[in-house]
Amino acid sequence: MTASPILMRGVAKRFGSKPVLDGLDWEVGPGQVIGLLGRNGAGKSTLMECLLGLREIDGGSIALFGESPDALSDATRARIGYVPQKSDLFDWMTPLPMLDYFKALYPRWNDAKVEGLLGRWGIDLAMRNQPIRRLSGGEQQRLSIIRALAHDPELLVLDEPVSALDPAGRRDFLTELIDGVIERGTTVVFSTHILTDLERVALDVAFLKDGRIVLEGDLDDLLDGAAGHVPPGARVPSNLEDLFIEVTR
Amino acid sequence: MSSHSPQLFSIVPGSTEPIYRQLVDQVRRMAAGGQLAPGDALPSVRETALQLAVNPMTVSKAYGLLELEGVLERRRGVGMVVADRPRSVSDAGERLALLRPTLERAAREARELELDPDAILTLFTQILKESA
Numbered sequence: 001m002t003a004s005p006i007l008m009r010g011v012a013k014r015f016g017s018k019p020v021l022d023g024l025d026w027e028v029g030p031g032q033v034i035g036l037l038g039r040n041g042a043g044k045s046t047l048m049e050c051l052l053g054l055r056e057i058d059g060g061s062i063a064l065f066g067e068s069p070d071a072l073s074d075a076t077r078a079r080i081g082y083v084p085q086k087s088d089l090f091d092w093m094t095p096l097p098m099l100d101y102f103k104a105l106y107p108r109w110n111d112a113k114v115e116g117l118l119g120r121w122g123i124d125l126a127m128r129n130q131p132i133r134r135l136s137g138g139e140q141q142r143l144s145i146i147r148a149l150a151h152d153p154e155l156l157v158l159d160e161p162v163s164a165l166d167p168a169g170r171r172d173f174l175t176e177l178i179d180g181v182i183e184r185g186t187t188v189v190f191s192t193h194i195l196t197d198l199e200r201v202a203l204d205v206a207f208l209k210d211g212r213i214v215l216e217g218d219l220d221d222l223l224d225g226a227a228g229h230v231p232p233g234a235r236v237p238s239n240l241e242d243l244f245i246e247v248t249r
Numbered sequence: 250m251s252s253h254s255p256q257l258f259s260i261v262p263g264s265t266e267p268i269y270r271q272l273v274d275q276v277r278r279m280a281a282g283g284q285l286a287p288g289d290a291l292p293s294v295r296e297t298a299l300q301l302a303v304n305p306m307t308v309s310k311a312y313g314l315l316e317l318e319g320v321l322e323r324r325r326g327v328g329m330v331v332a333d334r335p336r337s338v339s340d341a342g343e344r345l346a347l348l349r350p351t352l353e354r355a356a357r358e359a360r361e362l363e364l365d366p367d368a369i370l371t372l373f374t375q376i377l378k379e380s381a
Binding site: 168200 | 262263264267268269270295298299301302303304305306307310369
């Protein structure tokens, strides 16, 4: 039996006395493409950082493909890709040495995919010779996505991956997600406030509120049966935006 | 018999209809109205997913439901084609049922505008005559 890509049980995380994650249970199965939704400050980034072992948790347990995030084997680490909300690339380097640096850390690296994406996403020769910090926010975000896709991960964790991209850049990203990622059966967890993009690619959604996953399910079913997910008397949500507002209120 | 490109479809994310249902409704209407003729091949799931920038599973789900309804059939080596005699659109009653979701939306807006039912029916009759 293969372990779930993500399994969280009773996870607690506090900043000072303020609980951010409060006994959170969540499981993501292989091949799921799931949108993580919540208000600003609900703890979506914290959840993702705890998940990946970038932050210590105060209680509960997390397993990635059956392993604890703070003692992840190299083999399991190589199965995971992550695009942080704020680009954390080595910004004094130029793009190609940065990518080479990461290439050395992974047993598998898809050079053809990297070259293809650099070309299609407009990282031209002039940009390739610039330190990353001189690139625009959108260009840095594109590089960060390329880095996360380069080793063909089986689990992709995306924290607001398109926040700095213009509509054309977002569409390029969605196309790559559909053709190069979802088609391979990759498990994808991503947070975004751009609900129309989410609706295009996510089959499932999970709502984070008060430190827990308060509602989770098939997006089409949630939209079809939206009336059952809001308090009696509340307006029945008719689309994803309304559902978001009602559920996270 | 012809093949159709994914430009056949248009979807609006963020609307009240989930994307799969928008696709199902469009194919039903086009098959009922004759823009899609029996034997016509639909664009592949992958082509359609890429053109519309939606998850391929969403397109598969729509095609699967249309196959169950008998509007489409899976033909080996060709993919999805419009069924010879789409069962769901064979009589006027069933074609009428296809109009229901649109009319329900119009009725909702009419209620919100607090319009008199007779005035609405008069307007609709007038519109039907205009477009005839």
